[in-house]
Amino acid sequence: xxxxxxxxxxxxxxxxxxxxxxxxxxxxxxxxxxxxxxxxxxxxxxxxxxxxxxxxxxxxxxxxxxxxxxxxxxxxxxxxxxxxxxxxxxxxxxxxxxxxxxxxxxxxxxxxxxxxxxxxxxxxxxxxxxxxxxxxxxxxxxxxxxxxxxxxxxxxxxxxxxxxxxxxxxxxxxxxxxxxxxxxxxxxxxxxxxxxxxxxxxxxxxxxxxxxxxxxxxxxxxxxxxxxxxxxxxxxxxxxxxxxxxxxxxxxxxxxxxxxxxxxxxxxxxxxxxxxxxxxxxxxxxxxxxxxxxxxxxxxxxxxxxxxxxxxxxxxxxxxxxxxxxxxxxxxxxxxxxxxxxxxxxxxxxxxxxxxxxxxxxxxxxxxxxxxxxxxxxxxxxxxxxxxxxxxxxxxxxxxxxxxxxxxxxxxxxxxxxxxxxxxxxxxxxxxxxxxxxxxxxxxxxxxxxxxxxxxxxxxxxxxxxxxxxxxxxxxxxxxxxxxxxxxxxxxxxxxxxxxxxxxxxxxxxxxxxxxxxxxxxxxxxxxxxxxxxxxxxxxxxxxxxxxxxxxxxxxxxxxxxxxxxxxxxxxxxxxxxxxxxxxxxxxxxxxxxxxxxxxxxxxxxxxxxxxxxxxxxxxxxxxxxxxxxxxxxxxxxxxxxxxxxxxxxxxxxxxxxxxxxxxxxxxxxxxxxxxxxxxxx
Ligand code: B12
Ligand code: SF4
Numbered sequence: 001x002x003x004x005x006x007x008x009x010x011x012x013x014x015x016x017x018x019x020x021x022x023x024x025x026x027x028x029x030x031x032x033x034x035x036x037x038x039x040x041x042x043x044x045x046x047x048x049x050x051x052x053x054x055x056x057x058x059x060x061x062x063x064x065x066x067x068x069x070x071x072x073x074x075x076x077x078x079x080x081x082x083x084x085x086x087x088x089x090x091x092x093x094x095x096x097x098x099x100x101x102x103x104x105x106x107x108x109x110x111x112x113x114x115x116x117x118x119x120x121x122x123x124x125x126x127x128x129x130x131x132x133x134x135x136x137x138x139x140x141x142x143x144x145x146x147x148x149x150x151x152x153x154x155x156x157x158x159x160x161x162x163x164x165x166x167x168x169x170x171x172x173x174x175x176x177x178x179x180x181x182x183x184x185x186x187x188x189x190x191x192x193x194x195x196x197x198x199x200x201x202x203x204x205x206x207x208x209x210x211x212x213x214x215x216x217x218x219x220x221x222x223x224x225x226x227x228x229x230x231x232x233x234x235x236x237x238x239x240x241x242x243x244x245x246x247x248x249x250x251x252x253x254x255x256x257x258x259x260x261x262x263x264x265x266x267x268x269x270x271x272x273x274x275x276x277x278x279x280x281x282x283x284x285x286x287x288x289x290x291x292x293x294x295x296x297x298x299x300x301x302x303x304x305x306x307x308x309x310x311x312x313x314x315x316x317x318x319x320x321x322x323x324x325x326x327x328x329x330x331x332x333x334x335x336x337x338x339x340x341x342x343x344x345x346x347x348x349x350x351x352x353x354x355x356x357x358x359x360x361x362x363x364x365x366x367x368x369x370x371x372x373x374x375x376x377x378x379x380x381x382x383x384x385x386x387x388x389x390x391x392x393x394x395x396x397x398x399x400x401x402x403x404x405x406x407x408x409x410x411x412x413x414x415x416x417x418x419x420x421x422x423x424x425x426x427x428x429x430x431x432x433x434x435x436x437x438x439x440x441x442x443x444x445x446x447x448x449x450x451x452x453x454x455x456x457x458x459x460x461x462x463x464x465x466x467x468x469x470x471x472x473x474x475x476x477x478x479x480x481x482x483x484x485x486x487x488x489x490x491x492x493x494x495x496x497x498x499x500x501x502x503x504x505x506x507x508x509x510x511x512x513x514x515x516x517x518x519x520x521x522x523x524x525x526x527x528x529x530x531x532x533x534x535x536x537x538x539x540x541x542x543x544x545x546x547x548x549x550x551x552x553x554x555x556x557x558x559x560x561x562x563x564x565x566x567x568x569x570x571x572x573x574x575x576x577x578x579x580x581x582x583x584x585x586x587x588x589x590x591x592x593x594x595x596x597x598x599x600x601x602x603x604x605x606x607x608x609x610x611x612x613x614x615x616x617x618x619x620x621x622x623x624x625x626x627x628x629x630x631x632x633x634x635x636x637x638x639x640x641x642x643x644x645x646x647x648x649x650x651x652x653x654x655x656x657x658x659x660x661x662x663x664x665x666x667x668x669x670x671x672x673x674x675x676x677x678x679x680x681x682x
Pocket of ligand 1: 029030032033087134
């Protein structure tokens with residue numbers, strides 16, 4: 001049979017793939033469909049893979065009649081069967097494209113994947129366009145369904161199928177879970193061969209299943225809580241196959257619900273991977289209570305350089321209530337161990353649990369700030385609003401209380417049109433992830449924007465926030481101050497993580513600082529100015545500079561912050577003691593006063609000491625020994641080098657006429673002045 005396998009429609013929003021030729025470094029490959037393509041092709045079927053996101057970006061996401069156009073594309077290869085994969089964020093698109101298809105053809109339409117599995121009966125009841133749903137893993141069930149369709153036999157024996165029989169929705173018995181993933185055909189990535197070397201991160205399914213029972217999580221149930229892990233030989237075969245398509249030297253994302261559950265299996269897998277030549281680099285997710293230092297070390301030896309920890313909440317009591325049950329005293333320890341081993345760590349948090357209190361959220365925000373302060377650029381934090389997924393224990397408990405306000409979690413993540421909203425409101429049982437549950441102890445209005453606050457305020461302005469915190473504000477109070485400032489000029493949706501624009505965030509911080517009155521406001525303001533400069537430096541973080549590596553620097557005539565010392569002071573809660581900040585001199589910040597736009601310029605430590613000199617923090621004579629030390633040059637060569645650099649800085653408008661006049665210097669006068677006699681201090 002010829003099968004059209006169709007992706008979800010959502011990446012364009014998430015990943016900004018503008019054109020087929022301009023694909024991002026990390027493409028969200030539809031791993032489930034590529035896996036199924038491998039399986040059914042090995043059985044003699046042919047497969048056309050339709051990536052709706054590529055198709056939609058070609059004709060424009062907002063194109064008139066988009067669903068019709070996409071349906072036409074699905075039919076273009078004249079399939080005998082159409083199979084959609086599904087996710088909660090994009091289920092409305094899937095259903096509407098299926099409806100368009102049904103107007104054009106009688107070809108059977110099959111849905112599979114996480115969302116259709118969770119809402120199989122409700123979907124068949126509400127949408128006649130859908131003929132079949134395959135629940136859970138597709139490797140056994142989908143070929144059985146194809147066989148039944150081809151031979152015209154009954155669907156009763158198609159395991160894991162949900163179908164209509166005499167107008168009644170019926171579930172066939174479940175297919176057994178695959179216990180051995182190693183012997184399955186390789187996923188067929190050839191459909192994306194056109195990406196060639198553009199993608200750097202490549203996904204590999206390392207295994208399936210998680211035995212834990214967190215009450216908000218839908219994945220554990222999907223794989224029936226049965227943990228499986230592929231062996232090193234299989235993983236190597238998958239990596240080699242991907243490298244043959246996309247080139248060597250890639251980083252692999254090991255996809256697994258919870259890779260580190262079984263210490264022995266992980267140990268064996270890592271031992272195998274450690275012997276590979278060349279050794280491959282990979283990332284994975286884990287629970288902090290399922291990785292002790294020996295396992296972390298083994299993983300690092302095997303090539304793991306990045307780890308993702310789902311922490312969810314910084315409140316010990318909420319940990320228990322959501323059944324995550326992590327011991328929070330282990331968080332800092334485990335993250336420190338991973339960082340120490342050279343890993344990059346991501347810690348993910350959630351907010352918006354129905355019984356979450358202000359204290360709970362305060363503890364989460366406090367833990368996030370503490371993690372950022374301790375680990376700086378080695379750690380990334382995420383904050384997701386709870387999305388009540390169908391199929392979770394939490395959903396079952398609150399499904400009668402779902403409310404919709406158009407402000408969705410980034411776990412749902414995409415803008416919806418009026419027609420979508422209509423559909424979502426008619427079917428809360430299908431689209432629960434777009435809804436929320438009003439908190440018992442905290443109103444929805446109290447947490448709007450907390451996701452943006454963590455990503456863009458704590459993530460980009462940690463010094464500013466820490467300065468406010470050290471003056472006595474709790475993290476929750478700071479969030480509320482920022483939220484009030486952000487909401488005073490914007491609709492709630494404008495500060496959602498999805499739609500947000502960094503300018504909205506920055507303006508709100510500025511307004512918030514104007515409203516705060518406390519002794520450290522001046523400090524917070526200075527730090528804010530400093531951190532603003534980095535907003536333009538994609539990926540750069542103020543804490544990244546060291547004596548060895550260039551520190552991002554910005555031109556601001558009198559703002560010279562020794563950022564290392566400021567960090568230390570903030571982290572030790574000693575900021576007020578080491579005021580005023582203006583006295584700290586180490587790495588200078590260069591701020592483009594001409595455009596006033598906060599243009600960022602990276603300069604070396606050497607250049608920064610020159611600029612510091614020009615900022616009249618010290619005399620040329622005082623600066624020179626340090627310049628000589630940094631450059632390793634003797635005094636006289638260092639002096640020539642410094643003068644040359646000032647010429648360059650001056651010539652490139654990094655320092656301005658005014659500054660040069662202010663220090664009573666010109667490049668010319670520098671050349672002629674005597675070092676000992678020059679003193680341009682305050
Ligand atoms: C890797 C991953 C991603 C990647 C890649 C996504 C992708 N399109 O493949 C990225 C980071 C981009 C991502 C993004 C998102 N993800 Co995600 N993601 C995962 C993860 C960890 C693994 C998915 C995977 O590749 N599994 C391996 C493959 C082989 O399994 P599979 O896709 O389930 O496919 C099997 C079956 O489902 C079935 N099947 C699948 N499709 C079809 C189709 C047919 C016709 C048939 C018959 C069978 C079938 O057969 C396959 C083989 O057995 C899962 C968690 C998990 N363990 O499942 C979450 C998960 C799928 N993601 C989820 C969500 C919510 C999202 C986001 C909305 C938000 C977010 N969390 O970031 C976005 C949406 C993006 C999108 N629409 O694609 C939820 C989905 C819940 C739901 N009810 O829909 C999950 C389950 C995690 C969770 N939080 O509970 N995700
Ligand atoms: S949140 Fe993580 S640990 Fe908890 S059940 Fe889901 S996959 Fe397992």
